[in-house]
Amino acid sequence: MTFHAVGEHRIETDGPLRLVVVGAGGMGRAWTGAIGANDDAELVGIADLAPAAAESAAEATGIAGLAVGSDAVELARRTGADAIVNATIPEAHHPVTMAALLAGLPVLGEKPVAASVAEGLSLAAAAEHTGQLFMVSQSRRYHRYLHEAKRRLDPLGTIGIVSVDFFQSPHFGGFRDEMASPLLLDMAIHQFDMARFLLDADPVSVSCEEYNPAWSWYDGDAAAAAVFAMEGGARFTFNGSWCSPGFETSWNGAWRISAERGTVLWDGEGEPTAAPDEATTPADDPGLGIAGSLREFIAAVRHGTEPMGRVHANVMSLAMVEAATQSASQGRRVVIDDVLDRSYHAALATERNAEVLAVMKAWPSVRDALNQRSDSE
Template identity: 40%
Template sequence: MTVYKAVLCGCGAMAKGWLRALATHPDVESQIQIVGLVDLDAAAAKALADEFGLGDASIGTDLGAMLDATGADLVFDVVVPAARRAVVSLALSRGCHVLSEKPMAASMEEARELLALAEEAGRIHAIVQNRRYISGVRRMRRFIESGAIGALTAVHCDFFLAPHFGGFREAMQNVLLLDMAIHTFDAARFVSGKVPQSVYCVESNPAGSWYAHGAAANAIFTLSDDAVFTYRGSWCAEGERTSWESAWRLVGSKGMLTWDGEETFTAAIAGDTPGLLRGTTPVEVPHGEHDEQTHGHASVLLDFLRAIETGEGPETVSRDNIRSLSMVFGAIESARTGLPVDLTA
């Protein structure tokens, strides 16, 4: 079994989720050796190494120098979005495979540039869309694929939470769309199996918001096969909150499926009772055989390693993830202009 040498670039709070996945999943831990931690703040890198028992890893502030010193095979990119292009392009130029935190890039232009660089380097660039590997999301996808509720015609998602992060998020522009909504957008694309066609979005920063900009958004996406995806979200919604995974309603030609983002699934198909509103028949939303093997970050890492070994693209490879990114930037552009935005390009 190949053991890959990895450098972690960006040692803030999000990096801890990656390192926990490494530490708690034996199949991941056995294949990856963290040989270096890089951050503009060397003390932050040292503190992270101490917290996770990475005393043998080198500490530095210069990614290029670290790659030269360690001969790393992989770079885990956990930097802020504004620094992503520089980190990923440098890592690819040094022959490393790269797994990046979302969003894939700070603009569509930068995203296209990174796609070209990965292709030129012959290396894999993938994105940590860990919500795809939540068992509930996989369960919805399997249920839709089964045809139990017929052809999927609409996906509706509600996301209402009120986290007080502090730090960079509270100073961001378009904070909900750019930092969080991509999880739901990507999951909706995955669950539906549809391709985004256009978006119309209204963005706001509600009274009482502790964010600088864009803490709430309402978006309507047209999808392939005449399907629709709607998103209603707020990051400053106190009170009756949803799950972090959103509350879902999937409408099919024969019935509906709902998921509360936690443990509760309900589904029903149209009955045979005549009348203005026909009755419905509840149907089971079965668990998958391997649901217990769905582990968020660890599953993304395992798929990334599998792709390196086999040469087959991982599920969250950047050339696929750019479609989810286009949904984010399309929504931002629509909110700015007040007009629908075409996503087919």
């Protein structure tokens, strides 16, 4: 249960893992709460480009004298932090994480891994170069009953169809209402990533259509249907809307997984059901949401265990999003390897760190690089 390809450096200090949170917005504050609730973690600072925001978030924690600053690496050094939690906006994920990795700090980052697959590849190479763990918190993987659904598939043979319906009607206001593809870009990555988890497989291609119902309050397309061909021949279908009031699904979606000897249903919240239902050992509880992500990150940097969200394993979930949006805009099937190849060449063209660039140039292929696995897998 140890990984060796990347993330070789372990943290062996005594006491709780000392963490700096970068980003003082809503997600940053959610992370400060999760850290405060975990006895194995200690919040030692909050960094934000806006000093007032950092000070306000620090005050809200109730921790007297909590350090704040505008530079995450400087604050981590000043406070003796062991790692950082990157809760900034997606456009800041790459520069903040890159600076931390190059400074010798492991990173637990909010999804998506970066603003683009190209930036995600850069960060995967940086993690290899530095030997530091970069783990992406794909928080909806951390649900007891998602893992239970996967366990109940074990006796049912080869999986052929994974489908999810996602129907919600949130009135966010702000930037989401103005995005070109709000559902695909801001939400669907969760279901795409959960499908990869259930199948233990990566995508091959996608056909996707976006549209906007007449009553939608979003400027961009708030509904989409996508069919992914997955490794091994299975199909994953996503059917979703962010403007569908009434009989709404869970935020995790409503799932149906069909295998050669039966089917598993999961409503996204309660215990899944299987037909036939063969008794097996219950699945381990991974924790819930970002609390589960934090717990796994701590175990990974302390003991070298392989986390679900290691950057190399996570980039493909963002590739699914980019491929789906390209398919919708171009009106054709998009091959995932084409997205990876274009992203790879874009990453090579824009990488500023010579040593990180050398790592990427040494990859035999993007898929080979991303498919690094622990010795136990």
